[in-house]
Amino acid sequence: MTAWALWAVAVVVVAALPAVLSLFQIVQLTVFMIYSLLALSLDLIWGFGGILSFGQAAFFGVGGYFYGIVGINSGSTTLALTAGVAGAAGLAALLGYFTFYGRVGAMYFAVITLTVTLILHQVMGTTADPRYAVGQARLGGYNGMTNIPSLALEAPGRAPLTLDPVQLFYVVGGLLLLVLALTRALVRSSFGRVLGAIREDELRTELLGYDPRWRKLVTFAISGGIAGLAGGLFAGWGNFMNPQVFSMFQSALVVIWVMVGGRGTLYGAVVGTLVVQSLTNYLGTASVTYTTVALGAVLVVIVLLFPRGLVPAIGGAVRRVSGRRPPAPEFAR
Amino acid sequence: MEMNRREALKTLGAAVGAASVPGRASAQSGEISVGSLLDGTGPINIYGLPMIDSTKFAIDDINAQGGVLGRKLRLIQLDAQSDNQIYAQYATKLLVEDKVAVLMGGITSASREAVRPVVGKYKQVYFYNEQYEGGVCDKLVFCTGVTPAQQLGTLIPWAVKEYGKKVYTLAADYNYGHISADWVKVFLRKAGGTLVNQEFIPLDVVNFDSVIKRVEGAKPDVVMSLLVGGNHIAFYRQFAATGLKGKIPIVSATFGLGNEQVVLTPEEVEGLVVIYPYFQELENAVNREWVRRWHQRFGANYAYITDSACTVWNGWHLWAMAVKKAGSLERDAVTKALESGLTFKSPEGEITLNPESHHVVHTVHLAKVNKQRGFSIIKTFPNVAPTDTMEVCDLIKNPNQAKQYTPKF
Amino acid sequence: MNDVVLQTRGLVKEFGGLRAVNSLDFTLRRGELRCVIGPNGAGKSTLFKLLTGQLKPTAGTIHFKGLDVTRLLPHEIARAGIGIKFQVPRVYDSLSVAENLWLSARSSHGTAGAGAIVDRVLAEVGLVERRASPVGHLSHGDRQWVEIGMVLTADPDLVLLDEPTAGMTHAEARRTADLVREINRRATLIVVEHDMDFVRNIAGYVTVLHRGAVLAEGTMDEIRANDVVRDIYLGKRPRARS
């Protein structure tokens, strides 16, 4: 029962927030929720698949750029968002085939995904010349792609309704809860449980007759698609995409969100993102040169004091306080 | 530049206040909130920190003269951490939450292009106070920095006459570099010179070995450098290290903005010719007084007062004059006042804000790096108009524009 | 010939000069309960790794139920019907007993039928009351039962048991022997074992491996009578009256 109560509370909170917050805080929270989707995509492949990918920033960027290109040229943002998701999932599947079917080790997989992101950073950085354009959408190099259309609701036969910040907040909030629910369901399904078995002992699972390669590939593609969705929403939110999304800092930041929040808890990814991003924002407004020093110090402290992340730490504390035995792993028939 | 204790604590104190009070605009009689968005940390802070100092100095200067409309200005200074996503978020915060009367900021062209859509969405006056590649034509946007027509249009004819016709262009590989390199071609053709080669270098390249070999092989009369950022300083160092400094002269439209002449030694770059509206060494009454007050406030060992710092100073004062003239903070009134051909006695000399293009007519000075890690003025060109933007952009005749023109051949 | 379940011809596995398996010819008929014995390093575990596809043979072929499985991947061989139980039980500590069994049941019978099979096998291996507890909390003996249970739920045609009684008490070993015979009713078995009592107890045909090749094959009594085996396997001792 508690699970459904939690969901109900979450939906009510998301619905009520805009009434309470100032317009800027709504806009701010919208982008934090978009970042949470990106963190969620990493938590799926890393927390549950046991595979650390440094490439989620690449799928985020591809999702955003595809949204921009299709959005500017076709004018339909729904089509643009689907293109973003499909483009990112496609890249993930391609990358997955290249690595999982090549039996590449975990450390090398992380480095390959990071290198792909850095290549995209390098290549997209060189498209400043006007001739680098897809239709009317100029890639724009380091300055990035501008005048990307805002997200709009399109119904057949009716003029597209461009979302104002509050409507965008609801759409993004809804999508976040939907993806959270879907990933929870996926993780509990038989596919998800086999994935968990692969994470714990890949050889044993293989000797039981499961092919780990395509399962990892499918999970990685789904995770890439979620990151692409986040990228598309981000482009629709900021009307702007630039190669900095592919930087090493952004790639590491996604990992930091999930580590701070706590791996393998899905909610951890969302909590970690909100904590780290609001801290960065506060520091940015605080003063000029202390930002990086403070953020660096916080990261070191979290690693030393909360190695498994905040959510498991908080969960553990709550359990210790309430004296409840840790819940036995449920086994849905 | 030591961040002295008192200065640091004051910033922290002010900020905590700013952050905790949910930015409800102060009542009619209280202070006027104004927003500034620059890079205090990250790779771009070599440009940002002098601009942040200049912003605070300008606000205090305006407040010292009674502020505007009888009200003091309250500065909200945010650090965008050289991250374009943060530019977009903070611009939204300043316009939407703090409801600033004016937004100033952005250093790289990328950050400006991140801020412009937000300004368009939440409709407020935005000043971009930094040298850039020109062409921005936006009713809400005022670009007070120097543009290629003013810099390259003057520098290239002089360089062709002084050194010779064959020019080798090295540009930072992003919009600024590409568009400025195109303008180099335009003015080179006008001056009867020939472009030997043109190369675009990514911002994080540190090893210039292959580039220097190609320059050596092409044997140009002069190298036109449009390099940007800390890493590109390595080019000048390695160029000198191979002994080419004496052989092939360098002229630049970007050298000095990041205090490169401080990081490099005189033996490496003495004689390098640059062109800007402002130099700390300018001999005029306004500048001597300004530099004295600057050193009084920030300490005599301040590395160097850059052209960007002066542009920021101009931007704030032009806006303050416009508000006084308009007698209100309302956006359209202020815009009309800004489009009334304002002139301002800047430390660089008298400048005028061109109504049609929202750009500034500068006095431009040719100077070369000297032995004291500073610049010596060679020649002065008064009232050089930003023709690259004025030819294509008339915001009086057709006001609702918000795009960036690029040079067409 | 048609009842031959498993056949290897000239099977070789080289590790940089060392021939762990040395052109091994091995044939197994349906329903057999073959024991494989031999000193450490005789190639027993390497043979199991080759049969399950964990290692690719340097030369030679493996046929299972008439199908050439030499080049197949581990999961393809498992699906073809070969199950394995490791010497040190390889089970999922973080999952419950029932979930461990469910995983192998689902692999061969699909999600629908898995639940029923799990319940049946839980009873057979006597772990019904421990079904929900994480395997990590179980004793060594129980963990062996969990893995045996996983083999039972998969219901393979050929079962490879790698020293199933390692670390077990005599009582548990006897119970395991009954269970092995129970499995043998439905599947062919190869059991690698050092415990001679256990081998005599399940009394199938025996193969003695030495330096990666078959040294001798026959019933338990024939092997015991074979001098070469005794010298190699039990070490050189003054020729005692047999």
Added chain:
Amino acid sequence: MDFVAVTAFGILYTIATLILLALGLAVIFGMMGVINLAQAEFLMVGAYTVLAVTAHGASVWIGIAVAPVVVGLLGLVIERTIIRFLYGRILDTMLATWGLSLGLVGLVTLVFGPTTEGIATPLGHFTVGEYRLSVYSVFVILMAFAVLGLTYGLFNYTRFGLVARATMQNPNMVSALGVNPARVYMGTFAFGAALAGLGGGVMAPLTGVVPTLGLAFIAKIFITVIVGGPVILLGTTTAGAVLGLVESLVSYGSTPIYGQVAMLAFAIILLRLLPQGISGFWRRGV
């Protein structure tokens, strides 16, 4: 003809700098399995040490000698306060050292400010045909091979080296033999940091020294070490040579942009074909 000679020299120079900068990280990663994302900031601190020393009147050569000592001590302090608690937890060390690198950049900006007076490249230049080369680049190449030799010697011909290699392969056995692995890790991490300090010091007269100098190097040295594989010296040297060759050839052939992209793409292909890194074939060692 001399263009070819000059290009070959340029390629050797690129490879030498890559090895010189990556070796410290290779020692730390290869020896202790610790991914130190602050390694590039150690380079930067090494460069700033040279600036500080020369600012006080000493010669650049003294600066280059002092840099590894200063950064080695810094490494020691960091190992004792942070890294020590994170052995075996490779991801946590990545996160902690990432925080550390942010902190170091911030601190150096606070202390030195964004722009600090630099030093010119000493030793002048010499000519090859119509091209000119800086003598200092020859010094860099010699320094790279000297450091390689020093590290090889340290790990193969000294007691500390033997103990360090043993600890790498089997920490438990080493403690059984009465050696405290923690002390070995402390020494190795400090030595890795000192190598970075030396690399940064040597680079100081070549590049503009700014607080964010490390950002230009972190990706390249990280990938070189991973592609290099478990055997430290051999792996890093071959990876440095191969990647350095690809980058400089393409840079000379076309532009530095494609040089960097080619290097990254080639690294991916190498990682895919040699899942254990170039030196994966040899047993773990030096």
